[in-house]
Amino acid sequence: MKMKAAVTPAESAPFEIEEVELQEPQTNEVLIKVVASGVCHTDAVARDQEAPTPLPAVLGHEGSGIIEKVGPGVKSVEEGDHVVLSYVSCGQCENCLQGNIAYCERMTPLNFGGKMLDGSQRLSKDGEHLSSFFGQSSFGMYAVANERNVVKVDKDIDLAVLGPLGCGIQTGSGTVMNKLKPQFGETIAVYGCGAVGLSAIMGARLTGVSKIMAVDVHDSRLELAKELGATHTFNGSEVDVVEEINKETDGGTHYAVETTGAAKVTRQSLQALRPMGTSAVVGMTQDMSFNVFDDVMAEGKSLSGAIEGESIPQIFIPRLIDFYKKGKFPFDRLVKYYNLEDINQAFDDSANGSTVKPIVKMDHA
Template sequence: MRIEAAVTHGKGEAFKIEEVELAKPRAGEVLVRIAATGVCHTDAVARDNGIVPYPIVLGHEGAGVVVQVGEGVKTVEPGDHVVLSYSSCGHCENCRSAHPSTCEDMNALNFGSEGIERLEQNGEKVATFFGQSSFGTYAVADERNVVKVRKDVELELLGPLGCGIQTGSGTVLVRLKPEFGSTIAVYGCGAVGLSAVMAAKIAGCKTIIAVDVHDNRLELARELGAAYAFNGGEVDVVEEIRKVTGSGTHYAVETTGVPSVVHQSLAALRPLGTVAIVGITPEMTIDMFGEIMAEGKTMTGVIEGDTVPQLFIPELVDYYCQGLFPFDKLVRYYAFDDINQAFEDSRTGKAIKPIVKMK
C-alpha cells in the first residue's frame, strides 16, 4: 500500500514527506494506522551520525490503531489502540528472562534492516527503524513491538511511552527499585529525566533532586515532585547535594551523556550508592578505585528502562489516569508537515517532548 512518510535520504539530511510503498503484514506482523509519533533524541542521533542505512524512515515512538494482523498474531486485533516500542527476538536468554531491552539481537533488530524489508520507494529499498518506522501514516511492526493500551485515553499522547518516557520511569521503577524513603538525584531534565522524577515520586523516594542547566526545566521538575532543583551552571552540584542529603544520594539517574556530569553523579552518591547511566555517553575515563570501588558504589547501564513493554506501558497509562504520572505536561504537538521544526525545537530545548500528529 502507498503511504506518506518522512524519509531521510542521507546522513544529516532534513526529513522529506514523500510517498513510499509499505508491504502487507506477514506472519507475526501487525499493520497500524499511525495517529502520532514522539520525537526522540535517538531519532536525531540516527539521522545525523550514520549509524543506520539510508534512505530510511525513522520514528520509534508510534501510537495508532491496528488495521490488520498477520497469521499467528494473538495479542492484538483490528481496532485495538496500540503503542509501538522497541524490537526484540523473543528467544535469547535475556528475552526469555524478562530483559528484552538487552536482547542479543537488539542492535540488528532496531538499527539495521536486514531481513526487515517492508518499505520501498521507486523500486529501491527503504530501511526500517526500530522494527516500526513510525514517521509515516501507517507502519508494519512485529507483534513483539506492539503494546495494547486502553481506549479511554487520548491516543496521540501515548507514543512517547514506547521509548523515552519508558526509559526514565522504567530505570527507576524496574531497575533501581529505590526503597521507600530513599534519596535520588536525576541529572538532566528532558523527557527521560523528568519521567524519572515522576517515577521516583511514585516509588516513595523521600528526597528527589533534579539537576539541569535550564531554569524552566528545573521549575517543571519541582512541579513534578523534585524537592530540590540545582542549576549545574551556577552551583557546585556535588556540594549542594551533600548539604541536603548528608553523605550523598542512595541512587542517581544520569541522562545527559556528558562526561563531567557522569563524574558528578558518581561523586554525589553516598557509599554503596548506585547510578544508572541511560544517556548516550562518549568514551571517557573513570577512576575505578577512587570513584567506584573504594566506597562500594555501583554504576550500571540501562536500556529502555529494562522493562517488558507489554507489561510496563499499560501500568504507566494507569498511573497517568490516576493523576500520578502527568507526562502530558512534557508534550508539545506538531503537524506532520512540521516534523523538521519539531526536531529543531527538541534540539534547542524549546520543546521537551515533541509529538508529531499524522493528521
Template sequence: MKIKAAVTHGQGQDFTLEEVDLAAAKANEVLVKIVATGVCHTDAVARDAAIAPLPAVLGHEGAGIIEDIGEGVTRFAKGDHVVLSFAHCGHCDNCLTGHPAVCETFNDLNFGGVNDDYTHRLSQDGEQLSTFFGQSSFGTFAVVHERNVVKVDPDVDLALLGPLGCGIQTGAGTVLNKLKPEFGSTIAIYGAGAVGLSAVMAAKIVGCKMIIVVDVNDSRLELAKELGATHAFNGLKTNVVEEIKKLTKCGNKYAIDTTGVPPVVRQCLQALRPLGVAAIVGVTPEMTIDVHNDLMAEGKTMMGVIVPNVFIPQLVEYYKAGLFPFDKLVKFYDFDQINEAFEASKKGEAIKPILRVQ
C-alpha cells in the same frame, strides 16, 4: 501500499515528507495506522550520526490503531489501540528469561535497518529503505512484529501515548523497575528532559524523601519542582557535587544520568554516597572515569538500563490515576512540522514533541 513518510536520505539531512511503498504484513506482523509519534533524541542521533543504514524512515515512539493482521496473530485484532516499542527476537536466552531489552540481536533488529525476518518492508522507486526500531513510525502506516506491540486503554488519548514506548517509560521504569528506591531514600536525576522528568514523577510515586534534579535550563528545573522534585540545581551556576553532599550529608543513595554528557556522568558518580547506585540511560560517548575514587573505593555501582515494553500499561494506569502527569511534558506538532519539532527539541523549547501524523 502507498504511504506518506518522513524520509532521511543522508547523514545530517532534514526530514522530507514523501510517498513510499510499504509491503503487506507477513506472518506474526500487524499493519498499524500511525496516529501520532514522539520525537526522541535517539532519532536525531540516527539522523546525524548515521547509526542506522540510510536512506531510512526513522521514528520509534509510534501510537496507532491496528488496521490489519498477518497470519498467526492472535493477541491483537483490527481496531485495537496500540503503542509500538523496540524490536527483540523473542527466543534468545535473555528474551526467554524476561529481559527482552537486552535481546542478543537487539542492535541488528533495532539499528540494522531490517524487520524481524531480516528483510525490508519499506521501499521507494525500487530502492529499499531502512526500518528503525522495528517500526519506522515517521510514516502514516507501519508494519510491526506483534512482539513490538502493546495494547493500551482506548479511553486514553492515543496521541499522547507514543512516547511511552521509549523515553517516558525509560525514565519511569529505571526508577520503578530497576533502581527500586526505598521509601524515604534520596535520588539525584541529571537532565530535566522527558526521560529525567519521568523519573522525577516515578520517584515521587515511590515516596523518595529527596528528589534532586540537575539541569542547565531554569524553566525545566521549575517544571521539575512542579512534578515532585524537592531540590533543583543549575549545573552552570552550582558546584553540584558539593551542594548535593552538603544537602544529603554524605551523598545521595540513587542517581540517574539522562544526559550522556561525560562531565555530568562523572558528577553523577561523585555525588553518590558509599554503596550508592547510578543508572546511566543517556547515550554516552567514550569517556574516562577514575574507577578507584569514583566507584571501587566506596563500593558504588554503575549500571546501564534499557526498559522493557510490558511496563507501558502500568504507566497508563498511573496517568489515569493522576499520579503520572506526563502530558505536562508534551507539545504537539503537525506531521509536516517534523523539522521544526526536532529543532524545538534541540533548543529546549519543547520537552517532548509529538507529531500528529493523521
C-alpha cells in the same frame, strides 16, 4: 500500499516528506494506522549517524495508532485495537527467555539495523529499499510492526499522547521503578530534565523516596521538575552540583539517573553518591575518564547501564497509563504537538530545549 512518510535521505539531512511504498504485514506482523509519534533523541542520533542505522530510512520509534490489519499467527491484538509501539526483541535468545528483553542479544541489529525481525524489509521508494527503525518506522501514515512491538492500550485515552510511552517515558520511569527500585525514604538524583529525566522524577515520586534532586542548566526545566516531584533543583552551570547534593543529602544520594550523555555529568553522578550508591546511565555517553578507586571502588559504588527502563512494554506501559489516569503520572505536561510536515521544526525545538517532548501527529483526513 502507498503512503506519506518523513524520509531521512542522508546523514544529518533534513527530513523529506515523500510518498513511499509499504508492503503488507507478514507472519506475526500487524499493519497500524499511525495516529502520532513522539520525537526522541534516539531518532536524532540515527539521523546524524551516531548510531548504525543504514540510510535512507524512515525513522520514528514512539508510535501510537490503531490496528488496521493482522498477519498470520497474530494472537495478542486484533483489528480496531488501540496500540502503542515500542522496541523489538527476538524472543529466542537467553536474555529474552529469562525475561530480560531490553537486553536481547540482537537488540542493536533488530532496532538499528534497518530490517524487520525476519531479516526482510517492508519500505521502499522508487523501487529502492528504505531502512526501518526499531521495527516500526512510525514517522509515516502507516507502519508494519512485529507483534512483539505492540502494546494494547485502553481506548478511552487520546492515542496521540501515548506514543512517547514506547521509549523515552518508559526509559526514565522504568530505570527508577524497574532497575534501581529505591526504597521508601531513600534519595535519588536525576541529571538532565528532558523527557527521560522528568519521567524518572515522576517515577521516583511514585516510589516514596524522601528526596529527589533534579539537575539541569535550564531554569525553566528545573521549575517543571519541581512541579512534577523534585524536592531540590540545581542549575549545573551555576553551582557545584556534587557539593550541593552532598550537603542536602548528608553525604550523597542512594541512587542517580544520568540522562545527558555528557561525560562530565556522568562522573558527577558517581561523585554525588553516598557509599554503596548506584548511578544508572541511560544517555548515549561516549568515552570518558574517571578514577576507578576514588569514584567507584573505594566506596563500593556502582555505575550501571540501563536500556528502555528494563521494562517489558506489554506489562509496564499499561501500568504507567493506569497511574496517568489516576493523576499520578502526568506525562502529558511534557508534550507539544506538531504536524508531520513540521517534523524538522519539532526536532529543532527538541534540540534547543524549547519543547520537552515533541509529538508528530498524522493527518488522515
